[in-house]
Amino acid sequence: ITAIRVKNFSFYYDNQKIIEDVSMEIPQNKITAIIGPSGCGKSTFLKSLNRMNELEGEVKVEGKVEFFGQNIYGRRVNLNRLRRQISTIYARPNLFPMSIYDNVAYGVKLIGWHPKVELDEIVELALKAADIWEEVKNKLYKSALELSFGQQQRLCIARALAVKPQVILMDELCVGLDPIATMKIEELIECLRSELTIVFVSHNIQQVSRLSDFTALFHYNENRIGQLLEFAPTKK
Ligand code: ADP
Numbered sequence: 001i002t003a004i005r006v007k008n009f010s011f012y013y014d015n016q017k018i019i020e021d022v023s024m025e026i027p028q029n030k031i032t033a034i035i036g037p038s039g040c041g042k043s044t045f046l047k048s049l050n051r052m053n054e055l056e057g058e059v060k061v062e063g064k065v066e067f068f069g070q071n072i073y074g075r076r077v078n079l080n081r082l083r084r085q086i087s088t089i090y091a092r093p094n095l096f097p098m099s100i101y102d103n104v105a106y107g108v109k110l111i112g113w114h115p116k117v118e119l120d121e122i123v124e125l126a127l128k129a130a131d132i133w134e135e136v137k138n139k140l141y142k143s144a145l146e147l148s149f150g151q152q153q154r155l156c157i158a159r160a161l162a163v164k165p166q167v168i169l170m171d172e173l174c175v176g177l178d179p180i181a182t183m184k185i186e187e188l189i190e191c192l193r194s195e196l197t198i199v200f201v202s203h204n205i206q207q208v209s210r211l212s213d214f215t216a217l218f219h220y221n222e223n224r225i226g227q228l229l230e231f232a233p234t235k236k
């Protein structure tokens with residue numbers, strides 16, 4: 001089953017073409033890695049899958065991106081809903097200056113009111129799913145910013161999981177993490193793989209080979225416009 005179908009998709013920032021004529025089918029509950037040289041539009045492409053790039057500048061698109069058949073660039077799309085269903089996790093942890101608990105509960109509270117006991121449970125389950133519960137269960141009301149970099153990154157994953165996304169987009173998730181923190185994140189991704197569609201950008205070819213089912217290889221052409229060169233099962 002295809003979760004996201006990209007069809008003849010071109011993308012412009014400020015009328016400058018960044019990505020040209022990309023077509024691919026991102027399979028549901030699989031892990032797809034995006035690789036390619038620096039500046040070829042990997043990040044831009046990732047952000048175009050849930051329209052996060054509109055926060056960055058004037059954008060224009062051609063072609064289509066369909067999420068389970070719905071054109072995400074259509075007129076009637078609810079952007080908040082789209083970004084809950086397709087959630088982004090950034091290279092650098094971007095937690096709010098709030099407690100660990102409030103960070104995880106944040107998105108859930110935006111969607112609707114829950115009694116405290118229910119919210120407690122959602123937070124606990126998300127922290128467990130992100131494999132950080134044991135490390136934070138005794139300090140849920142301490143500031144999230146006191147955690148280590150690797151823990152903050154797992155907390156970002158917990159925050160995203162709490163709103164039950166169907167797709168998670170990850171941009172260079174392990175940049176600046178030490179090998180143990182990186183291993184923890186990779187193990188976490190392994191655990192999530194059967195229930196979630198994950199698309200991640202990486203420069204680490206071993207990581208791509210370890211984690212991904214499919215690889216989308218981008219390059220840029222002679223006009224420095226990003227193009228998809230190949231989409232294929234990851235070589236193991
Ligand atoms: P990659 O992730 O492959 O390194 P990016 O998607 O970050 O590539 O960048 C691709 C191109 O898009 C670069 O030339 C970059 O300068 C340009 N670009 C990225 N973000 C913006 C933006 N917000 N406004 C204008 N141009 C941008």
Ligand code: ADP
Nearest residue numbers: 080084087088094106107108110111159160163
């Ligand atoms: P920032 O503006 O600080 O970069 P983001 O917009 O990236 O924050 O959101 C951070 C996290 O908060 C995301 O992972 C997302 O799951 C959650 N989030 C953001 N906006 C909403 C929303 N409207 N509804 C639910 N969750 C949201």
